[in-house]
Amino acid sequence: MTATAAPHETAQVSEIARIIAAHLHREGPLLPILHDVQAGYGHIPAAAHSPIAEALNITRAELHGVISFYHDFKDKQAGVHVVKICRAEACQSVGANALSEAVLGKLGLDWHGTTPDGRVTVEPVYCLGLCACGPAAMVDGTLKGRATVETLLAEVTA
Amino acid sequence: MKVYVPRDAAARALGSDAVAAVFEAAGHTVIRNGSRGMIWLEPLVEIEENGIRSAWGPVAPGDVAGILDGSVESLGPVEDIPFFARQQRLTFARCGLIDPLDLADYEAHGGLKGLRRAIEMGPEAIVTEVKNSGLRGRGGAGFPTGIKWETVAKARGPQKYIVCNADEGDSGTFADRMIMEGDPFTLIEGMVIAGLAVGATKGYVYIRSEYPDAIEVMERAVEIARQNNILGRVLHSSHEFDIEIRVGAGAYVCGEETSLLNSLEGKRGVVRAKPPLPALEGFMGRPTVVNNVLSLATVPVILEKGAALYEGFGLGRSKGTMPIQIAGNVRHGGLFETAFGMPLGELVNDVAGGTASGRPVKAVQVGGPLGAYFAPEKFDTPFGYEEFDGQGGLIGHAGIVVFDDSADMLGLARFAMEFCAVESCGKCTPCRIGAVRGVETLDRIAAGDAGAVPLLVDLCQTMKHGSLCALGGFTPYPVMSALEQFPEEFQGVREAAE
Numbered sequence: 001m002t003a004t005a006a007p008h009e010t011a012q013v014s015e016i017a018r019i020i021a022a023h024l025h026r027e028g029p030l031l032p033i034l035h036d037v038q039a040g041y042g043h044i045p046a047a048a049h050s051p052i053a054e055a056l057n058i059t060r061a062e063l064h065g066v067i068s069f070y071h072d073f074k075d076k077q078a079g080v081h082v083v084k085i086c087r088a089e090a091c092q093s094v095g096a097n098a099l100s101e102a103v104l105g106k107l108g109l110d111w112h113g114t115t116p117d118g119r120v121t122v123e124p125v126y127c128l129g130l131c132a133c134g135p136a137a138m139v140d141g142t143l144k145g146r147a148t149v150e151t152l153l154a155e156v157t158a
Numbered sequence: 159m160k161v162y163v164p165r166d167a168a169a170r171a172l173g174s175d176a177v178a179a180v181f182e183a184a185g186h187t188v189i190r191n192g193s194r195g196m197i198w199l200e201p202l203v204e205i206e207e208n209g210i211r212s213a214w215g216p217v218a219p220g221d222v223a224g225i226l227d228g229s230v231e232s233l234g235p236v237e238d239i240p241f242f243a244r245q246q247r248l249t250f251a252r253c254g255l256i257d258p259l260d261l262a263d264y265e266a267h268g269g270l271k272g273l274r275r276a277i278e279m280g281p282e283a284i285v286t287e288v289k290n291s292g293l294r295g296r297g298g299a300g301f302p303t304g305i306k307w308e309t310v311a312k313a314r315g316p317q318k319y320i321v322c323n324a325d326e327g328d329s330g331t332f333a334d335r336m337i338m339e340g341d342p343f344t345l346i347e348g349m350v351i352a353g354l355a356v357g358a359t360k361g362y363v364y365i366r367s368e369y370p371d372a373i374e375v376m377e378r379a380v381e382i383a384r385q386n387n388i389l390g391r392v393l394h395s396s397h398e399f400d401i402e403i404r405v406g407a408g409a410y411v412c413g414e415e416t417s418l419l420n421s422l423e424g425k426r427g428v429v430r431a432k433p434p435l436p437a438l439e440g441f442m443g444r445p446t447v448v449n450n451v452l453s454l455a456t457v458p459v460i461l462e463k464g465a466a467l468y469e470g471f472g473l474g475r476s477k478g479t480m481p482i483q484i485a486g487n488v489r490h491g492g493l494f495e496t497a498f499g500m501p502l503g504e505l506v507n508d509v510a511g512g513t514a515s516g517r518p519v520k521a522v523q524v525g526g527p528l529g530a531y532f533a534p535e536k537f538d539t540p541f542g543y544e545e546f547d548g549q550g551g552l553i554g555h556a557g558i559v560v561f562d563d564s565a566d567m568l569g570l571a572r573f574a575m576e577f578c579a580v581e582s583c584g585k586c587t588p589c590r591i592g593a594v595r596g597v598e599t600l601d602r603i604a605a606g607d608a609g610a611v612p613l614l615v616d617l618c619q620t621m622k623h624g625s626l627c628a629l630g631g632f633t634p635y636p637v638m639s640a641l642e643q644f645p646e647e648f649q650g651v652r653e654a655a656e
């Protein structure tokens with residue numbers, strides 16, 4: 001890892017510069033920038049902080065305040081697969097609590113946890129707009145209605 | 159022959175992509191429409207032949223061959239299905255009916271008529287029309303839309319904005335999502351009209367990140383609208399308007415309008431104190447209309463058909479129709495648009511057909527996570543802003559979540575507090591600290607300490623009166639309504655059971 005870090009980081013720096021440049025003309029460019037960085041790297045790498053703060057003329061503390069405010073922005077990478085299970089009321093009414101307990105139990109995780117092999121992360125989500133076909137979940141960006149333990153775990157543990 | 163298979167997120171979550179693929183493999187062109195709103199029938203396939211459009215649902219990929227050779231019986235036309243037939247669809251008239259991204263289809267079904275009329279009328283008359291329609295904000299607070307527009311119209315600023323609140327975070331709600339996925343041009347048209355009315359040339363749609371399908375459809379619709387001069391120089395008139403789609407980042411509180419504006423500006427989504435009103439000092443400190451998706455998406459039909467028609471529906475000060483979302487443990491869940499005034503019990507028992515589990519209804523939560531629980535004793539409450547307020551509740555964004563008799567009311571009260579603690583923006587103590595204390599207090603009660611109930615009541619009072627916004631201020635609604643209607647569940651359950 002360490003041996004390849006330098007060229008890897010250079011590529012990262014120029015990619016982040018490209019993302020910043022693509023949004024800088026907008027009114028309020030920070031969230032669009034952070035979304036693109038998050039999408040590209042699966043988290044907001046520390047190396048992105050200085051260039052973003054400088055380009056937007058804000059302090060690194062302010063930037064950190066923004067990143068930490070939003071659930072979507074992570075400071076470290078999640079597992080290969082991300083399972084988000086809706087915990088909100090409509091899904092609770094059709095068994096979401098039992099579903100999430102079973103999924104977390106099978107994987108031996110708490111909310112936000114990642115399996116030791118780095119394959120699966122389970123996160124809570126509060127409503128996916130699938131409240132008439134719950135329990136609802138999202139597996140690697142794909143929405144699932146009437147989710148079961150089997151449908152949620154089939155893909156990610158295969 | 160035309161084949162319709164919804165691309166609505168709920169339909170897709172129930173497998174509509176695979177169904178569409180089988181039709182395509184059989185050589186048919188598939189129109190990916192929005193949902194007709196009967197979620198228990200999704201994926202709902204429609205086939206139009208000889209001017210008749212018949213429906214099948216729920217359809218699995220294996221059913222397609224039988225549908226095509228006529229061996230699987232149809233449900234008949236959607237318009238004849240009782241759940242659909244008894245609706246009054248104004249805002250959702252086109253949703254599911256048309257190809258969402260086909261502008262010609264949109265115009266063939268009344269699209270752009272409202273905007274054309276608006277351009278002829280001019281700003282003041284548009285504001286008057288919206289005022290006369292009685293339209294109130296559909297995001298929750300129910301503030302008259304026309305009056306908000308008037309304030310922004312009269313405000314001075316180098317630039318004004320229309321910000322569409324598409325953060326739809328309330329559990330049990332999905333109407334904003336459905337209209338963005340099923341009839342995106344309606345929202346665009348409504349925003350352009352709002353821009354004309356107040357003198358704004360720029361609009362933002364702030365869509366929550368949990369809605370990838372809505373984001374994609376809206377992005378494409380904005381592009382198409384630009385290419386066809388709905389955006390840009392509006393229908394070749396002297397007016398300019400453009401729209402940009404922005405994506406939220408997983409914070410419920412960003413649905414609160416001032417928090418949303420901070421988020422749009424790239425800041426923490428902390429709630430701002432009012433005044434100043436966003437209408438005067440909103441996005442970038444400039445005059446801004448912040449309206450919910452449904453408020454804006456209802457404007458075109460008001461302009462098309464006239465304020466009087468819209469105002470003719472409803473009850474008391476709740477004018478027009480409301481796209482009610484029926485969710486949770488129900489037999490027939492989905493989107494049901496009807497004039498204000500239908501009693502809650504009729505919605506739950508007749509329209510939705512009771513619970514999916516077949517067990518008795520214990521309670522329904524109306525208006526999202528900040529809304530009160532209603533036990534069946536209150537089911538005669540008519541669906542309206544003042545009527546629900548009078549019963550210690552709120553209609554909010556009109557989501558109804560049904561629970562059967564297995565519901566754990568103390569657990570739900572605890573969840574309300576936990577949700578508030580997780581999502582609090584942190585600005586005020588009663589919300590930030592109070593919600594955490596609320597969870598602890600409910601845990602004590604659950605552990606058998608019924609003496610903690612007065613503490614909980616006190617805490618709710620403090621949160622209600624000491625919070626800056628409705629997240630902290632209204633979390634007491636679900637908690638207190640559960641406590642008041644189901645006191646036996648807060649009496650130290652464990653001890654009693656032993």
Ligand SMILES: Cc1cc2nc3c(=O)[nH]c(=O)nc-3n(C[C@H](O)[C@H](O)[C@H](O)COP(=O)(O)O)c2cc1C
Binds near residue numbers: 327411629
């Ligand atoms: C915690 C909180 C969350 C809210 N979430 C939303 C939301 O998701 N969508 C929305 O339109 N309004 C939401 N609102 C209401 C908005 O603050 C605001 O009243 C609304 O966007 C105004 O538009 P309208 O007049 O068209 O309803 C929320 C309010 C609070 C206090």
Ligand code: SF4
Binds near residue numbers: 587625629
């Ligand atoms: S009530 Fe809660 S969410 Fe609202 S401003 Fe106060 S701390 Fe923020």
Ligand code: FES
Binds near residue numbers: 089126127136
């Ligand atoms: S409450 Fe789970 S999807 Fe809405």
